[in-house]
Amino acid sequence: QVHLQESGPGLVKPSQTLSLTCTVSGGSISSGDYYWSWIRQHPGKGLEWIGYIYYSGSTYSNPSLKGRVTMSVDTSKNQFSLKLSSVTAADTAVYYCARVIKRTEYLDYWGQGTLVTVSS
């Protein structure tokens, strides 16, 4: 059974960089069959796809985030990470990591989510 777990600070100051890590267990992040994705959910709102990364390091991020997204992967630790720069209160959300089936791009395993609040 694949398990994903997000970790990182729950509070980030405005204009700083939000950093989260997702640790994958029960499966290898180096499998060529999957992308590894970040999604967020503003309080009481719907889901917004942030982007995904392949084990090789290739990435795709949502243009709506205007180039503020950096993703990386550490295959030795079976982890992938998200950095979101220049955060504002509008970036306050629950952040989820998830596994994406590469061929059909549905998200079959999700982490439990972590709330990140942007506030001074």
Added chain:
Amino acid sequence: DIQMTQSPSSLSASVGDRVTITCRASQSIASYLNWYQQKPGKAPNLLIYGASSLQGGVPSRFSGSGSGTDFTLTISSLQPEDFVTYYCQQSYTTPLSFGGGTKVEIK
């Protein structure tokens, strides 16, 4: 970008009812449509992928249909644990996108 529109945004129903939720894409997405269920305080859970394929472990009362731009999620007989929120998601092209959600409430 492909916009996904779900309707209704909320509905009231009773245990045992049959309910249908609709998802419309702003352009054709073939069958690249997936449905998720989200319980309060929890991560979304995949129900249906490829418009009509049931994810393993999901009860058979859930079914999906459609292709092109119009899709439906049907729950044949609502159970108490089904009164939560449902999202559609297109996986035809990036950026991946979700519908706004449908909250199923107890009448």
